[in-house]
Amino acid sequence: DAKTTQPNSMESNEEEPVHLPCNHSTISGTDYIHWYRQLPSQGPEYVIHGLTSNVNNRMASLAIAEDRKSSTLILHRATLRDAAVYYCILRDIEANNLFFGTGTRLTVIP
């Protein structure tokens, strides 16, 4: 699977938007961009995924650069419950499993 690069950690104030970046310069045409998060003492949790167009769901938005070499996960209004490690994962359309990196640890400040 192609490699992704994320900052090790980020901080956000509660109730403010958060933009979590991910670089994936070697992405291939059949790679989807998936985001998962892992809250403390829990298993990973699916957040969102996309291919080329920006995506929105009840949890977050995913903004994908036109050249697909980077993407940004947007939490519109951070809550304390959003404090977690966020993983950006490239997953080929034919791939069965997920390859997790080290992710970005998001701290939400009250």
Next chain:
Amino acid sequence: EPEVTQTPSHQVTQMGQEVILRCVPISNHLYFYWYRQILGQKVEFLVSFYNNEISEKSEIFDDQFSVERPDGSNFTLKIRSTKLEDSAMYFCASALGRQNQPQHFGDGTRLSIL
């Protein structure tokens, strides 16, 4: 909302013993997975299972490990002759399909080998 459930939440076992970790995937899901996370390290893929057979496995998943779906609801991971380095969180996941279907994870079993 349906959940993946794992039991036990914490398992303590003597080195050399066999251990079975249990998972109940979401009922209409067809693809099943085991991952592990050693303390402070990445989540690592172990094995995927579909149609009552292993569809893919990692280098970690050697002869010490086996998986089984003994009935219509449970999915188990067996680790034989446990070693100290098997101590980790083990996560079960399930998915409705394979291609770009989200994987739903349980909260894991913490395995401690003494």
